[in-house]
Amino acid sequence: MRYFADYHTHTDFSGDSQAPMELMVKRGVELGLSELVFTDHVDYDYADPVFEKIDFQDYINSFKYCKEKYRKDIKLLMGVEIGYQAHVESRIEDLLTKVDFDFVIYSTHMADKLDFYTGAFFNGKERELAYNRYFENVLQSIRAPANFNVYGHLDFIVRYGHYDSKSLSYLEHAAIIDKILRDIIYGGCGIEINTSGYRYGLGQMHPQEDIIRRYYKMGGEIITVGSDAHHPQELCSDFNAAYTLLREIGYKYINAYEERKARFIKIP
Ligand SMILES: [Zn+2]
Ligand SMILES: [Zn+2]
Numbered sequence: 001m002r003y004f005a006d007y008h009t010h011t012d013f014s015g016d017s018q019a020p021m022e023l024m025v026k027r028g029v030e031l032g033l034s035e036l037v038f039t040d041h042v043d044y045d046y047a048d049p050v051f052e053k054i055d056f057q058d059y060i061n062s063f064k065y066c067k068e069k070y071r072k073d074i075k076l077l078m079g080v081e082i083g084y085q086a087h088v089e090s091r092i093e094d095l096l097t098k099v100d101f102d103f104v105i106y107s108t109h110m111a112d113k114l115d116f117y118t119g120a121f122f123n124g125k126e127r128e129l130a131y132n133r134y135f136e137n138v139l140q141s142i143r144a145p146a147n148f149n150v151y152g153h154l155d156f157i158v159r160y161g162h163y164d165s166k167s168l169s170y171l172e173h174a175a176i177i178d179k180i181l182r183d184i185i186y187g188g189c190g191i192e193i194n195t196s197g198y199r200y201g202l203g204q205m206h207p208q209e210d211i212i213r214r215y216y217k218m219g220g221e222i223i224t225v226g227s228d229a230h231h232p233q234e235l236c237s238d239f240n241a242a243y244t245l246l247r248e249i250g251y252k253y254i255n256a257y258e259e260r261k262a263r264f265i266k267i268p
Helices: 021-030 056-069 086-098 127-143 171-186 209-217 239-249
Strands: 035-042 075-083 103-107 190-194 223-226 253-258 261-266
Touching: 021 035, 021 056, 035 103, 056 075, 075 086, 075 253, 127 171, 171 190, 171 209, 190 209, 190 239, 209 239, 223 239, 223 253
Parallel strands: 035 075, 075 103, 190 223
Antiparallel strands: 253 261
């Protein structure tokens, strides 16, 4: 199967990737993609400062170099994945006025200034309390001036908890998840289908199927598909599953972005 594009990828401009931008492009060309979007990390005041340190001048130069060199083979777009936290909102707004991104993902990688990866956020919290508090943080970020295009890996919280079963019950958190989805839809924004959950052995994409179905039912139309690749070999991983599920739910289109504006593309 041919894929349209990968809308969530990292290069070595992200603190947790060693992949040179050009190698990602070459892999994208090899896969026959029409488009490839770089969404390197910006996480202001993250527990590990390596995620703040992106050099935008370098990033832009490298992007322009690849865009020009491969312009006949693939359309490249410059995006960003911003780790939202309420207390860094003005820094985020400042960044978004200074740099002309084609596409912006907001993600919640920390809640209440505590990080998931090291487990700090989960300490002393029962699972449902932790999950609920995570969604409260997500809701807060969506109610901030809606500067993003899609929300990243909406149920990311299931990745790092130390619980025997990390599974998330939509019904248990339906009220707040519905508020989040409603605000995303009313704000003219969307969600992404992030296939990295499979690579983490979670047996699901983000968000999990019942949340995508709920989004569809509520009228959610805008969806991008991304692998969250940090390595060329991870580009478009499990996209068959993503496209199949979207079609099964009833979706006919996924989205592409340029200069922050959405277009609808028929699911291949
Ligand atoms: Zn992320
Ligand atoms: Zn990512």
